[in-house]
Amino acid sequence: MMQVLLCGGAVVTLSMGIRHGFGLWLQPITQEMGWSRESFAMAIAIQNIAWGIMGIFAGMVADRFGAFRVLLAGAAAYALGLAGMALSSTPLWFALTAGLLIGVAQAGTTYAVVFGVLGRQIPAARRSWAMGVIAATGSFGQFFMVPVEGALIAQIGWSNALLVLAMLVLIIVPLAFGLREPGLAGRSSAPREQSVAQAVTEAFRTPSFLLLTAGYFVCGFQVMFIGVHMPSYLKDYGLAPHVASYSLALVGLFNIFGTYLAGNLGQHFPKRYLLAGIYLARSVVTVAFLLVPLSPWSVYAFSAAMGFLWLSTVPLTNATVAQIFGVQHLSMLGGFVFFSHQVGSFLGVWLGGYLYDRSGSYDIVWYLSIALGIFAALINLPVREAALQRRPLAA
Template sequence: MNTRRPAAPGLSVQQVLLCGALIVTLSMGIRHGFGFWLQPIITERGWTRETFSFALAIQNLAWGVAGPIAGMLADRFGAWKVLIGGGLAYALGLVLMAVTSHPLTFTLGAGVLIGVAQSGSTYAVIYGVLGRTVSPEKRSWAFGVAAAAGSFGQFVMIPIETWLISHVGWQGALYLLAGAALMIVPLSLGVRERNVAAFSGAHQSIGQALREAFGYRSFQLLMLGYFVCGFQVVFIGVHLPSYLKDNGLGIEVSTGALMLIGLFNIFGTYAAGSLGQRLPKHLLLSGIYGLRAVAITIFITMPLTPISVYVFAAVIGFLWLSTVPPTNAVVAQIFGAQHLSMLGGFVFLSHQVGSFLGVWLGGKLYDATGSYDVVWWLSIALGVMAMLANLPVKETAIARPQPA
């Protein structure tokens, strides 16, 4: 669509990819281990699983609601400023999560603060910079690299977090992670754009961009698919350790499973980004959602053993965040990069509404039925729905009237 220039003199693609990947590694890596805090926190505080699950559900919802705002600010004033705020809020939320003994303040720290922090330190903000820096024909690949970094963060941080909990206690582990989150602040300077507004083509106001996107059928379908993605991955990420423990499998199996998800997600997200350069992205997305439904069906209907858990973790890991590069690449391909962080934030809001329901219903329905079975089958049905929803998506650039 519009011709893109480098985001700023001296700001190379390699620099943006490196700093952006490290930021996403930290931000996504820390959050992926939150499921390991469920058992020690509810045991010490005397809470139910729903109390903990609700806080993380609010986290995902706050992340989604704040995402479009963080995207607007990043598109307008520069991603690096938003990233600094995100790093500081992340550290504060982790500290509050460690010290509070009341469900309300726990929800404020683990839910609201960390959710807002993630909106300003993950994919939507980083992808906006990449969209303005990388040429259109390489965007899907670059998005895949950034998404793979988030997967690498999960792979690396899961064993670190379990080791910290066992050696310094769950509170001490949160304090150390708060220090790690502060590293986002200096890394944000590596993606500093000197004049964001100068790198857009024909000017389009925020209102015009929103009316255009929300009135476009393909954008609506992408949001529907991303809703399902959020429901599935956050339910599995938070509740899988407890599901395995309920079925007599030890913490080492849960740790190994989440590590395998992170490891295979590295390959899956990179493969999805690379394949998005050559294959229709909407068909790629449809295939990913369909395969997720198949994988979950086989997992919950087969006998549960460590081997079946590891196989499932590897398969679902390959499909875990593989929706991220093609989804964001389609948004950029349709609407251009001027408002990419903002539009990506709105798509991600849909993802986080799904995340809220996935993590909260996991705890709610478990407390009501004593089982996760209903949520597993709901995940399968939603996967089929997302597979069908992505089939009619149009990837071509939207037709806009030329100015007189």
């Protein structure tokens, strides 16, 4: 179990840590290349939707043959995408590299694939805790990597910084060996309780799955809007660039505690109530941030509070899916739920850039984020967490 946690945590630290810093590239790239904020936001929005779509198929492969092959392919695609992002000369090439290619890479190197390994390797009594640990490592990646990325941009320029990250992400390759599942890979003739089609049909006929999926849409909208547009929002109000770097790092730091605590609490309390509380708290924190005078300290307080709530939905949502449906198709079902998250991410990132370019303000998106948080809190309350009772399949 320890090997799975260490290697899975390190993979997520790298993959999530790098992608959480993409907002730092918005102004350097758009200013040097003469692109609009919407063009940058569109590429990151494509990244999120590509991640969501490919996450379903990456999950299917990982459930069937193990995570090892998926991680190798994902690491290679990540390195190519970062290098291509550095060398792109037009918004179209930037969208194909920073958007499509890195989105595909993230599908094979982040939560859905790693959580599938956890579900199969770790007993149910410890599953929510283990998922909280892995989610916390993703938060540590943000805390550690965002300042590193900011320093690289300042010292060697944005394009060279991306090339350095392209080499760094290849560390995922040796880490993938620690997540091999010899008893799973190649087991194509082994009896399976459900086919893929049966598992998908069952999930989409289950109201609780649909409610969790809808709630995850809101999570994606909120975190990607803040993660990508917060640095520019702060600079627009005259705050120094380091305030943005520190704020994103604080999100990562406090999310370490938030996700770990959420995973632990999920072992003892109904996860639907915890999820509802997280979404409602996000709206309350955002309202408070918009009401108080903007200053570095108000930004840091907001970042710490929002960080505590940032990815704490991840272990609770995935553990609930495992609790309801079992672990046989966990990576795939987690991929479907995560697709909804990424649709929300697409809209959060793109609408932020679109509405800013047309109104000169992020206000509308802030208000929409608050309303969506209240909506997500309400729809998580009716979720039923009990395992489904299936009829035996016909011989």
